[in-house]
Amino acid sequence: MKRLGNMEVDNHELKIGGLAVSELTKKFGTPLYVIDQKDLTDRIHTFLAQFKSNTFGTHIIYASKAFTNLYMAQLVSKYGLYVDVVSGGELYTALKAGVDPKKIYFHGNNKLPKEIDDAVKAGVGCFVLDNEVEYEWLTETAEREGKKIRVLLRVNPGIEAHTHEYIQTAKNDSKFGVSIFDQQTLPFIKRIIENKHLHFAGLHAHIGSQVFEEASFFKEVDEMIKYAKDVEQTFAIKMDELNLGGGFGVYYTEEDKPFELSQFLKRYIQHIESTVAELDITPNTISIEPGRSLINASGSTLYTIGAVKKTMAGYPYIFVDGGMTDNPRPILYQAKYEAAIANKMDEAATQTYRIAGKCCESGDVLIKEVDLPKAETGDTLVIPSTGAYTYSMSSNYNRIERPAVVFVEDGQAQVAVKRETYEDLIRNDEMIKWKEL
Numbered sequence: 001m002k003r004l005g006n007m008e009v010d011n012h013e014l015k016i017g018g019l020a021v022s023e024l025t026k027k028f029g030t031p032l033y034v035i036d037q038k039d040l041t042d043r044i045h046t047f048l049a050q051f052k053s054n055t056f057g058t059h060i061i062y063a064s065k066a067f068t069n070l071y072m073a074q075l076v077s078k079y080g081l082y083v084d085v086v087s088g089g090e091l092y093t094a095l096k097a098g099v100d101p102k103k104i105y106f107h108g109n110n111k112l113p114k115e116i117d118d119a120v121k122a123g124v125g126c127f128v129l130d131n132e133v134e135y136e137w138l139t140e141t142a143e144r145e146g147k148k149i150r151v152l153l154r155v156n157p158g159i160e161a162h163t164h165e166y167i168q169t170a171k172n173d174s175k176f177g178v179s180i181f182d183q184q185t186l187p188f189i190k191r192i193i194e195n196k197h198l199h200f201a202g203l204h205a206h207i208g209s210q211v212f213e214e215a216s217f218f219k220e221v222d223e224m225i226k227y228a229k230d231v232e233q234t235f236a237i238k239m240d241e242l243n244l245g246g247g248f249g250v251y252y253t254e255e256d257k258p259f260e261l262s263q264f265l266k267r268y269i270q271h272i273e274s275t276v277a278e279l280d281i282t283p284n285t286i287s288i289e290p291g292r293s294l295i296n297a298s299g300s301t302l303y304t305i306g307a308v309k310k311t312m313a314g315y316p317y318i319f320v321d322g323g324m325t326d327n328p329r330p331i332l333y334q335a336k337y338e339a340a341i342a343n344k345m346d347e348a349a350t351q352t353y354r355i356a357g358k359c360c361e362s363g364d365v366l367i368k369e370v371d372l373p374k375a376e377t378g379d380t381l382v383i384p385s386t387g388a389y390t391y392s393m394s395s396n397y398n399r400i401e402r403p404a405v406v407f408v409e410d411g412q413a414q415v416a417v418k419r420e421t422y423e424d425l426i427r428n429d430e431m432i433k434w435k436e437l
Protein backbone atom coordinates (compact mmCIF):
# COMPACT_ATOMS: atom_id res chain seq x y z
CA MET A 1 0.00 0.00 0.00
CA LYS A 2 1.38 3.36 -0.99
CA ARG A 3 1.42 5.76 1.94
CA LEU A 4 -0.33 8.99 1.06
CA GLY A 5 -0.39 12.44 2.61
CA ASN A 6 0.41 12.47 6.32
CA MET A 7 0.57 8.73 6.87
CA GLU A 8 3.44 7.30 8.86
CA VAL A 9 4.24 4.09 10.66
CA ASP A 10 5.07 4.06 14.32
CA ASN A 11 5.52 0.93 16.41
CA HIS A 12 4.11 -1.37 13.62
CA GLU A 13 1.04 0.79 13.40
CA LEU A 14 -0.29 3.22 10.83
CA LYS A 15 -0.79 6.81 11.89
CA ILE A 16 -2.84 9.29 9.92
CA GLY A 17 -2.47 12.99 10.68
CA GLY A 18 -0.43 12.10 13.75
CA LEU A 19 -3.07 9.77 15.21
CA ALA A 20 -2.63 6.04 15.61
CA VAL A 21 -5.33 4.15 13.78
CA SER A 22 -6.07 2.18 16.97
CA GLU A 23 -6.90 5.43 18.75
CA LEU A 24 -9.26 6.40 15.97
CA THR A 25 -11.05 3.07 15.91
CA LYS A 26 -11.29 2.95 19.71
CA LYS A 27 -12.78 6.41 19.87
CA PHE A 28 -14.99 6.45 16.78
CA GLY A 29 -15.60 2.79 15.88
CA THR A 30 -15.50 1.23 12.42
CA PRO A 31 -16.12 1.46 9.56
CA LEU A 32 -14.76 4.96 9.66
CA TYR A 33 -13.97 7.54 6.98
CA VAL A 34 -10.83 9.44 7.94
CA ILE A 35 -9.88 12.68 6.18
CA ASP A 36 -6.29 13.89 6.40
CA GLN A 37 -7.02 17.60 6.61
CA LYS A 38 -3.49 18.87 6.10
CA ASP A 39 -3.17 16.81 2.94
CA LEU A 40 -6.43 18.34 1.71
CA THR A 41 -5.53 21.94 2.48
CA ASP A 42 -2.07 21.46 0.95
CA ARG A 43 -3.72 20.34 -2.25
CA ILE A 44 -6.14 23.26 -2.20
CA HIS A 45 -3.08 25.53 -2.00
CA THR A 46 -1.46 23.71 -4.90
CA PHE A 47 -4.51 24.30 -7.08
CA LEU A 48 -4.73 27.95 -6.09
CA ALA A 49 -1.01 28.58 -6.50
CA GLN A 50 -0.45 26.75 -9.79
CA PHE A 51 -3.64 27.34 -11.74
CA LYS A 52 -3.04 31.03 -11.94
CA SER A 53 -2.29 33.42 -14.80
CA ASN A 54 -1.28 37.00 -15.44
CA THR A 55 -3.45 37.07 -18.57
CA PHE A 56 -6.81 36.03 -17.12
CA GLY A 57 -8.45 35.36 -13.78
CA THR A 58 -8.96 31.81 -12.57
CA HIS A 59 -11.56 30.07 -10.44
CA ILE A 60 -10.94 26.77 -8.72
CA ILE A 61 -14.38 25.28 -8.23
CA TYR A 62 -14.72 22.28 -5.94
CA ALA A 63 -17.06 19.65 -7.44
CA SER A 64 -18.85 18.96 -4.20
CA LYS A 65 -20.53 15.80 -5.45
CA ALA A 66 -17.20 14.02 -4.79
CA PHE A 67 -17.59 14.51 -1.04
CA THR A 68 -19.61 17.08 0.80
CA ASN A 69 -21.05 17.88 4.19
CA LEU A 70 -21.35 21.10 6.17
CA TYR A 71 -17.77 21.11 7.35
CA MET A 72 -16.24 20.22 3.98
CA ALA A 73 -18.22 22.93 2.20
CA GLN A 74 -17.22 25.44 4.85
CA LEU A 75 -13.57 24.42 4.66
CA VAL A 76 -13.20 24.65 0.87
CA SER A 77 -14.96 27.99 0.71
CA LYS A 78 -12.90 29.36 3.59
CA TYR A 79 -9.79 28.50 1.58
CA GLY A 80 -11.09 30.48 -1.38
CA LEU A 81 -12.60 27.85 -3.63
CA TYR A 82 -15.88 28.19 -5.48
CA VAL A 83 -18.36 25.32 -5.13
CA ASP A 84 -20.16 23.22 -7.75
CA VAL A 85 -23.51 21.71 -6.86
CA VAL A 86 -25.63 19.38 -8.95
CA SER A 87 -28.80 19.08 -6.90
CA GLY A 88 -31.04 20.88 -4.46
CA GLY A 89 -29.51 18.82 -1.65
CA GLU A 90 -25.94 19.81 -2.49
CA LEU A 91 -27.09 23.41 -2.84
CA TYR A 92 -28.81 23.26 0.55
CA THR A 93 -25.66 21.83 2.14
CA ALA A 94 -23.45 24.55 0.65
CA LEU A 95 -25.82 27.35 1.69
CA LYS A 96 -26.23 25.95 5.22
CA ALA A 97 -22.44 25.75 5.46
CA GLY A 98 -22.30 29.46 4.75
CA VAL A 99 -20.89 29.30 1.22
CA ASP A 100 -21.44 32.65 -0.53
CA PRO A 101 -24.23 31.93 -3.06
CA LYS A 102 -22.42 34.10 -5.61
CA LYS A 103 -19.59 31.56 -5.49
CA ILE A 104 -21.83 28.59 -6.31
CA TYR A 105 -22.14 27.04 -9.76
CA PHE A 106 -25.30 25.03 -10.34
CA HIS A 107 -24.78 22.02 -12.63
CA GLY A 108 -26.82 19.02 -13.67
CA ASN A 109 -28.56 17.69 -16.75
CA ASN A 110 -32.03 17.76 -15.24
CA LYS A 111 -32.37 20.54 -12.72
CA LEU A 112 -35.90 20.40 -11.40
CA PRO A 113 -38.19 23.43 -11.42
CA LYS A 114 -38.09 23.51 -7.61
CA GLU A 115 -34.29 23.31 -7.58
CA ILE A 116 -34.09 26.14 -10.11
CA ASP A 117 -36.51 28.15 -8.02
CA ASP A 118 -34.51 27.59 -4.81
CA ALA A 119 -31.24 28.43 -6.53
CA VAL A 120 -32.55 31.61 -8.14
CA LYS A 121 -34.07 32.78 -4.85
CA ALA A 122 -30.81 32.02 -3.02
CA GLY A 123 -28.89 34.16 -5.51
CA VAL A 124 -26.70 31.41 -6.95
CA GLY A 125 -23.95 33.06 -8.99
CA CYS A 126 -23.89 30.87 -12.04
CA PHE A 127 -26.17 28.34 -13.74
CA VAL A 128 -24.57 25.87 -16.09
CA LEU A 129 -27.35 25.31 -18.61
CA ASP A 130 -27.73 21.84 -20.04
CA ASN A 131 -30.72 21.93 -22.38
CA GLU A 132 -33.62 23.93 -23.78
CA VAL A 133 -36.25 22.74 -21.33
CA GLU A 134 -34.12 23.97 -18.48
CA TYR A 135 -33.56 27.19 -20.41
CA GLU A 136 -37.32 27.77 -20.48
CA TRP A 137 -37.75 27.00 -16.79
CA LEU A 138 -34.84 29.20 -15.81
CA THR A 139 -36.18 32.07 -17.93
CA GLU A 140 -39.62 31.83 -16.31
CA THR A 141 -38.12 31.75 -12.84
CA ALA A 142 -35.76 34.65 -13.51
CA GLU A 143 -38.62 36.71 -14.92
CA ARG A 144 -40.90 35.91 -11.98
CA GLU A 145 -38.17 36.77 -9.47
CA GLY A 146 -37.10 39.86 -11.39
CA LYS A 147 -33.50 38.69 -11.59
CA LYS A 148 -30.96 38.48 -14.36
CA ILE A 149 -29.23 35.11 -14.15
CA ARG A 150 -25.65 34.51 -15.16
CA VAL A 151 -25.36 31.35 -17.27
CA LEU A 152 -22.72 29.22 -18.88
CA LEU A 153 -23.81 26.77 -21.54
CA ARG A 154 -22.53 23.24 -21.12
CA VAL A 155 -21.16 22.12 -24.45
CA ASN A 156 -19.77 18.85 -25.51
CA PRO A 157 -16.52 19.14 -27.46
CA GLY A 158 -16.63 15.47 -28.57
CA ILE A 159 -13.40 14.44 -26.89
CA GLU A 160 -13.06 10.79 -26.00
CA ALA A 161 -11.13 10.56 -22.80
CA HIS A 162 -9.77 7.13 -21.96
CA THR A 163 -11.64 6.22 -18.84
CA HIS A 164 -14.44 3.96 -17.69
CA GLU A 165 -17.47 4.20 -19.99
CA TYR A 166 -19.75 5.37 -17.16
CA ILE A 167 -17.55 8.32 -16.33
CA GLN A 168 -16.87 9.50 -19.89
CA THR A 169 -19.01 12.54 -20.39
CA ALA A 170 -18.12 14.34 -23.60
CA LYS A 171 -18.67 11.69 -26.27
CA ASN A 172 -21.14 12.65 -28.97
CA ASP A 173 -23.93 10.58 -27.41
CA SER A 174 -23.29 11.71 -23.85
CA LYS A 175 -26.34 12.84 -21.91
CA PHE A 176 -24.59 16.04 -20.85
CA GLY A 177 -24.84 19.42 -22.56
CA VAL A 178 -25.18 20.27 -26.25
CA SER A 179 -22.66 19.33 -28.91
CA ILE A 180 -20.46 21.95 -30.54
CA PHE A 181 -21.02 19.99 -33.76
CA ASP A 182 -24.78 20.35 -33.56
CA GLN A 183 -26.25 22.92 -35.97
CA GLN A 184 -28.77 23.88 -33.29
CA THR A 185 -26.17 24.99 -30.77
CA LEU A 186 -25.31 28.41 -32.20
CA PRO A 187 -29.01 29.34 -32.56
CA PHE A 188 -29.49 28.23 -28.95
CA ILE A 189 -26.62 30.47 -27.83
CA LYS A 190 -28.22 33.33 -29.79
CA ARG A 191 -31.45 32.88 -27.85
CA ILE A 192 -29.57 32.95 -24.56
CA ILE A 193 -27.68 36.09 -25.56
CA GLU A 194 -30.89 37.83 -26.61
CA ASN A 195 -32.83 36.72 -23.52
CA LYS A 196 -33.15 39.74 -21.26
CA HIS A 197 -33.53 37.60 -18.13
CA LEU A 198 -30.27 35.80 -18.69
CA HIS A 199 -26.69 36.92 -18.99
CA PHE A 200 -24.72 34.67 -21.31
CA ALA A 201 -21.34 34.49 -19.58
CA GLY A 202 -19.65 31.73 -21.55
CA LEU A 203 -19.14 28.03 -22.03
CA HIS A 204 -18.53 24.99 -19.91
CA ALA A 205 -17.24 21.51 -20.72
CA HIS A 206 -16.20 18.50 -18.67
CA ILE A 207 -14.65 15.64 -20.62
CA GLY A 208 -14.90 12.88 -18.05
CA SER A 209 -13.49 11.67 -14.80
CA GLN A 210 -10.30 9.87 -13.76
CA VAL A 211 -8.59 10.97 -17.00
CA PHE A 212 -4.81 10.53 -17.13
CA GLU A 213 -3.91 11.84 -20.58
CA GLU A 214 -2.68 15.38 -20.42
CA ALA A 215 -3.29 15.45 -24.17
CA SER A 216 -7.05 15.03 -23.64
CA PHE A 217 -7.18 18.15 -21.46
CA PHE A 218 -5.01 20.12 -23.89
CA LYS A 219 -7.20 19.06 -26.81
CA GLU A 220 -10.24 20.17 -24.85
CA VAL A 221 -8.61 23.58 -24.38
CA ASP A 222 -7.94 23.85 -28.12
CA GLU A 223 -11.48 22.88 -29.08
CA MET A 224 -13.15 25.05 -26.47
CA ILE A 225 -11.12 28.14 -27.22
CA LYS A 226 -11.67 27.73 -30.95
CA TYR A 227 -15.38 27.39 -30.37
CA ALA A 228 -15.45 30.33 -27.97
CA LYS A 229 -13.75 32.43 -30.63
CA ASP A 230 -16.39 31.32 -33.12
CA VAL A 231 -19.16 32.35 -30.74
CA GLU A 232 -17.52 35.71 -30.06
CA GLN A 233 -17.20 36.48 -33.75
CA THR A 234 -20.63 35.20 -34.73
CA PHE A 235 -22.45 37.31 -32.14
CA ALA A 236 -19.98 40.14 -31.63
CA ILE A 237 -19.76 39.48 -27.90
CA LYS A 238 -16.96 38.94 -25.44
CA MET A 239 -16.70 35.71 -23.50
CA ASP A 240 -16.60 36.35 -19.79
CA GLU A 241 -15.81 32.83 -18.60
CA LEU A 242 -14.63 29.55 -19.97
CA ASN A 243 -15.05 26.65 -17.59
CA LEU A 244 -13.03 23.55 -18.49
CA GLY A 245 -14.40 21.12 -15.89
CA GLY A 246 -12.47 18.60 -13.82
CA GLY A 247 -11.64 14.95 -14.20
CA PHE A 248 -7.94 14.92 -13.35
CA GLY A 249 -6.92 11.33 -12.68
CA VAL A 250 -5.69 10.16 -9.28
CA TYR A 251 -3.80 7.26 -7.77
CA TYR A 252 -5.72 4.24 -6.53
CA THR A 253 -3.29 1.43 -7.36
CA GLU A 254 -0.02 0.93 -9.22
CA GLU A 255 -2.00 0.62 -12.45
CA ASP A 256 -2.78 4.34 -12.25
CA LYS A 257 -0.16 6.76 -13.47
CA PRO A 258 -1.47 10.16 -12.45
CA PHE A 259 0.40 13.31 -13.42
CA GLU A 260 2.23 15.18 -10.74
CA LEU A 261 -0.44 17.74 -9.91
CA SER A 262 1.60 20.86 -9.50
CA GLN A 263 3.61 20.30 -12.72
CA PHE A 264 0.48 19.38 -14.62
CA LEU A 265 -1.38 22.52 -13.52
CA LYS A 266 1.56 24.66 -14.57
CA ARG A 267 1.70 23.09 -18.03
CA TYR A 268 -2.08 23.28 -18.31
CA ILE A 269 -2.03 27.03 -17.62
CA GLN A 270 0.84 27.52 -20.08
CA HIS A 271 -1.10 25.63 -22.75
CA ILE A 272 -4.18 27.77 -22.13
CA GLU A 273 -2.13 30.97 -22.18
CA SER A 274 -0.48 30.13 -25.48
CA THR A 275 -3.79 29.07 -27.05
CA VAL A 276 -5.66 32.23 -26.04
CA ALA A 277 -2.73 34.30 -27.29
CA GLU A 278 -2.68 32.46 -30.60
CA LEU A 279 -6.41 32.89 -31.20
CA ASP A 280 -6.49 36.35 -29.72
CA ILE A 281 -9.33 35.74 -27.31
CA THR A 282 -9.11 36.46 -23.62
CA PRO A 283 -11.96 35.45 -21.37
CA ASN A 284 -11.91 37.29 -18.04
CA THR A 285 -11.96 34.02 -16.17
CA ILE A 286 -10.90 30.46 -16.89
CA SER A 287 -12.19 27.91 -14.42
CA ILE A 288 -11.54 24.32 -13.52
CA GLU A 289 -13.60 22.02 -11.33
CA PRO A 290 -11.58 19.41 -9.48
CA GLY A 291 -13.50 16.92 -7.36
CA ARG A 292 -11.65 13.63 -7.07
CA SER A 293 -8.19 15.14 -7.55
CA LEU A 294 -8.79 17.45 -4.61
CA ILE A 295 -10.21 15.10 -2.00
CA ASN A 296 -9.59 11.50 -2.97
CA ALA A 297 -6.06 11.01 -1.65
CA SER A 298 -6.97 12.64 1.67
CA GLY A 299 -9.54 9.98 2.56
CA SER A 300 -9.06 6.48 3.95
CA THR A 301 -11.57 3.98 5.26
CA LEU A 302 -10.90 1.88 8.35
CA TYR A 303 -12.63 -1.46 8.85
CA THR A 304 -12.52 -4.14 11.50
CA ILE A 305 -11.76 -7.59 10.17
CA GLY A 306 -14.33 -10.21 11.14
CA ALA A 307 -14.00 -13.72 9.82
CA VAL A 308 -11.13 -14.82 7.63
CA LYS A 309 -12.54 -17.68 5.60
CA LYS A 310 -11.00 -19.89 2.97
CA THR A 311 -13.38 -20.95 0.23
CA MET A 312 -12.87 -24.31 -1.41
CA ALA A 313 -11.70 -22.87 -4.68
CA GLY A 314 -9.90 -19.62 -4.16
CA TYR A 315 -8.28 -17.03 -2.03
CA PRO A 316 -9.08 -16.71 1.61
CA TYR A 317 -11.68 -14.04 2.12
CA ILE A 318 -11.32 -11.28 4.67
CA PHE A 319 -14.73 -10.06 5.77
CA VAL A 320 -14.97 -6.44 6.88
CA ASP A 321 -17.71 -4.60 8.75
CA GLY A 322 -18.63 -2.39 5.76
CA GLY A 323 -18.53 -2.89 2.02
CA MET A 324 -20.54 -1.70 -0.97
CA THR A 325 -22.66 0.46 1.32
CA ASP A 326 -19.74 2.73 2.27
CA ASN A 327 -17.84 2.27 -1.01
CA PRO A 328 -19.92 1.25 -4.03
CA ARG A 329 -17.17 2.07 -6.54
CA PRO A 330 -15.81 -1.48 -6.87
CA ILE A 331 -19.25 -2.94 -7.61
CA LEU A 332 -20.22 0.01 -9.81
CA TYR A 333 -17.06 0.62 -11.83
CA GLN A 334 -14.83 -2.38 -11.05
CA ALA A 335 -12.70 0.19 -9.21
CA LYS A 336 -9.48 -1.11 -7.68
CA TYR A 337 -7.90 -0.24 -4.34
CA GLU A 338 -4.88 -1.05 -2.24
CA ALA A 339 -5.08 -2.02 1.44
CA ALA A 340 -2.99 -2.75 4.48
CA ILE A 341 -3.49 -4.18 7.93
CA ALA A 342 -3.08 -1.03 9.96
CA ASN A 343 -1.79 -2.78 13.08
CA LYS A 344 0.75 -4.92 11.17
CA MET A 345 2.46 -2.35 8.98
CA ASP A 346 5.94 -3.81 9.44
CA GLU A 347 5.01 -7.39 8.63
CA ALA A 348 5.71 -8.81 5.21
CA ALA A 349 2.85 -9.87 2.97
CA THR A 350 2.51 -13.63 3.04
CA GLN A 351 -0.88 -14.28 1.54
CA THR A 352 -3.21 -13.09 -1.22
CA TYR A 353 -6.64 -12.23 0.12
CA ARG A 354 -9.95 -11.10 -1.23
CA ILE A 355 -11.69 -8.36 0.78
CA ALA A 356 -15.45 -8.77 0.97
CA GLY A 357 -18.09 -6.65 2.63
CA LYS A 358 -21.01 -7.75 4.77
CA CYS A 359 -23.81 -7.10 2.26
CA CYS A 360 -25.97 -9.83 0.81
CA GLU A 361 -24.49 -9.58 -2.67
CA SER A 362 -21.77 -11.87 -4.04
CA GLY A 363 -20.46 -8.79 -5.84
CA ASP A 364 -19.84 -7.02 -2.56
CA VAL A 365 -16.09 -7.34 -2.92
CA LEU A 366 -13.99 -4.29 -2.11
CA ILE A 367 -10.72 -5.74 -3.40
CA LYS A 368 -10.39 -8.86 -5.56
CA GLU A 369 -6.76 -9.61 -4.77
CA VAL A 370 -4.44 -8.04 -2.29
CA ASP A 371 -1.26 -9.32 -0.68
CA LEU A 372 -1.24 -8.84 3.07
CA PRO A 373 0.41 -10.21 6.20
CA LYS A 374 -1.56 -12.94 7.96
CA ALA A 375 -4.96 -11.43 8.75
CA GLU A 376 -6.75 -12.19 11.99
CA THR A 377 -10.14 -11.41 13.42
CA GLY A 378 -10.02 -8.03 15.14
CA ASP A 379 -7.27 -6.55 12.95
CA THR A 380 -7.91 -3.17 11.36
CA LEU A 381 -7.94 -3.01 7.58
CA VAL A 382 -7.20 0.33 5.97
CA ILE A 383 -8.16 1.17 2.40
CA PRO A 384 -6.62 4.48 1.32
CA SER A 385 -7.71 6.75 -1.58
CA THR A 386 -11.36 6.67 -0.55
CA GLY A 387 -11.99 10.40 -0.19
CA ALA A 388 -14.03 10.84 -3.37
CA TYR A 389 -17.29 9.20 -4.44
CA THR A 390 -17.49 6.84 -1.47
CA TYR A 391 -19.30 8.62 1.36
CA SER A 392 -21.16 10.67 -1.29
CA MET A 393 -22.32 7.48 -3.03
CA SER A 394 -22.97 5.48 0.13
CA SER A 395 -26.27 3.75 0.82
CA ASN A 396 -28.22 2.05 3.58
CA TYR A 397 -28.53 -1.26 1.72
CA ASN A 398 -29.23 -4.08 4.17
CA ARG A 399 -30.13 -1.28 6.58
CA ILE A 400 -26.50 -0.67 7.36
CA GLU A 401 -25.79 2.67 9.06
CA ARG A 402 -23.50 5.09 7.26
CA PRO A 403 -20.11 5.39 8.98
CA ALA A 404 -18.88 8.54 10.69
CA VAL A 405 -16.51 10.95 8.96
CA VAL A 406 -13.63 12.33 11.01
CA PHE A 407 -11.08 14.95 10.00
CA VAL A 408 -7.61 14.53 11.51
CA GLU A 409 -4.68 16.92 11.74
CA ASP A 410 -1.69 17.25 14.06
CA GLY A 411 -2.85 14.50 16.37
CA GLN A 412 -6.37 15.92 16.71
CA ALA A 413 -9.59 14.37 15.38
CA GLN A 414 -12.95 16.04 14.87
CA VAL A 415 -16.20 14.37 13.82
CA ALA A 416 -17.62 16.08 10.72
CA VAL A 417 -20.45 13.60 10.22
CA LYS A 418 -21.80 11.41 13.01
CA ARG A 419 -22.26 7.70 12.51
CA GLU A 420 -25.87 6.92 11.67
CA THR A 421 -27.93 5.07 14.24
CA TYR A 422 -30.71 2.51 13.89
CA GLU A 423 -33.04 5.38 14.82
CA ASP A 424 -31.81 7.28 11.75
CA LEU A 425 -32.64 4.26 9.62
CA ILE A 426 -36.32 4.26 10.57
CA ARG A 427 -36.68 8.04 10.88
CA ASN A 428 -38.87 8.39 7.79
CA ASP A 429 -40.70 5.09 8.08
CA GLU A 430 -44.42 5.23 8.83
CA MET A 431 -46.41 2.50 10.58
CA ILE A 432 -49.46 2.49 8.34
CA LYS A 433 -52.71 1.31 9.92
CA TRP A 434 -54.67 -0.41 7.16
CA LYS A 435 -57.86 -1.94 8.45
CA GLU A 436 -56.64 -5.53 7.81
CA LEU A 437 -53.63 -5.06 10.11
Ligand SMILES: *Cc1c(COP(=O)(O)O)cnc(C)c1O
Binds near residue numbers: 107246292
Ligand atom coordinates in the same frame (compact mmCIF):
# COMPACT_ATOMS: atom_id res chain seq x y z
C1 LIG B 1 -18.11 15.35 -11.69
C2 LIG B 1 -17.80 16.64 -12.28
C3 LIG B 1 -16.61 17.29 -11.98
C4 LIG B 1 -15.53 16.68 -11.12
O1 LIG B 1 -15.01 15.52 -11.65
P1 LIG B 1 -13.76 14.84 -10.91
O2 LIG B 1 -13.44 13.66 -11.74
O3 LIG B 1 -14.23 14.46 -9.56
O4 LIG B 1 -12.68 15.85 -10.88
C5 LIG B 1 -16.40 18.55 -12.49
N1 LIG B 1 -17.33 19.14 -13.29
C6 LIG B 1 -18.48 18.54 -13.60
C7 LIG B 1 -19.46 19.23 -14.45
C8 LIG B 1 -18.76 17.28 -13.11
O5 LIG B 1 -19.91 16.69 -13.44
